[in-house]
Structures are given as C-alpha cells and as structure tokens.
Amino acid sequence: MPRSLDGLVLAPVADQAPGQVGTRTRFTYHEREGEIWAEYEGGDVVRGRLVGTRQGDLLDFRYVQLKQDGTTSGGHCRSTVAELPDGRLRLVETWEWESQPGSGTSVVEQVTEQAP
Template identity: 35%
Template sequence: MEGVNLNGRKFVMVSSTASAVDPDSPTEFQYWEADGVVWGSYTGDTVTHGRFVGTRDGADVAISYAHALKAGGKAGGQSSSRVEQGEDGLLRLVEEFRFDGDDTLHVSVCAEVPAS
C-alpha cells in the first residue's frame, strides 16, 4: 500500500458483525492522514457523531475511537484495519474491533466513495 494515502477519502460501512447496516443511511467516515498519523470523523446509521485518531504503517491502521449513539449513550474502543485496493482502484477498509468492556471481536467492511 505504499504511495496510497487516506487523506481526504470518504468511506461508507457496507457490512458489520456488530449491527445491521442501514443501506439507505450507512455510517460515513472521513479520513485524513499525514506522516503516518490518521484521524477523522464519522456519522450515520446508529451514530450521531464520532471521532477517531491513530497511526498507519503500510496497509495496517490502528485507531482509538469514541462516538455518541442515536439511541443514547456512548461507545468507544480500539480497532485495527487493513487497507485493500480493488481492481477499480478504490480502497476498502477491513476492520477488526472491540467495544470497551466487551471481549467480542467484531469485523466491519467500509468501501471508498468515489470522488465526484
């Protein structure tokens, strides 16, 4: 994944083992990256607003996150993602994560939204 930067890229969640993904209003993620540091925000589906920060080394991204839930309350935790590039040149993020206080390993997949 050398030469591929996440800066300014937008992704939408397409699947998750933690919850059903609303295809009409999936969680949307905005990524920024500089000098091996990644950060961004997300909203949609069950999340009113969320933030993340972490690092990237090659195809591996490690972040900590926190978000507010539409149903009330908040959630946070850590995740690790693998950046993959499809034949169409668009990226996918395959993420493994655990919520704070829960030992269950979840997997989600986010697909890059093509620039318009």
C-alpha cells in the same frame, strides 16, 4: 508507497448490530506523516471520531461515538488497507469494544457519492 486515505470518504459494506455503524454511516479520513484520524456519522451514530497511526497498509486506532439513544461507547480497531480492482480503497477491520462487551470484523470501502 501506499495510497493516502487523506480526504477519502468510506462506508461499511454491511450493517452491524443495531446501535452501531452501518451502511448509512460515512467516515471522512485524514492522514499525515503516519497519523490517521476521521470523523463519522450516519445511521445510529450521531457523531464519532477515530485517531491512530498507520504503518504501511496497517492502521491501529481508537474510536469513540455518540449514538442516537444518547449513549457513548468506544473501542480499538486494527485495519488492513487494500486497493480494489476499480482503484477504490477498502479497509478490512478487526475491532473490539472497550466500553462494552463485543468484538467483530467489518469492511469499509471508499465511496464516490456523499451520504443521502
């Protein structure tokens, strides 16, 4: 049985392009019966939400966010959940904007401390 994401805080391991999520962004995940959702903020993101589904170690979700410059954007992401040697969880993500050009990959990992 895969470990639940419910209540976990995750953060990117590297910064993306300006105006996107970065190492100061924190995602707080929730999970129940195959549904996942999260709130996120920090860095260039004032407020973001994601919602989707989980089947085993695969996540499929849509995300929307409000950025510091007052613009909004949204997209689609597929992630694979993996456990790190120290027991923390990692998501390897493949994402694509739906509201603007751009796509890529990123990695977020479970953090034990809260955002500064």
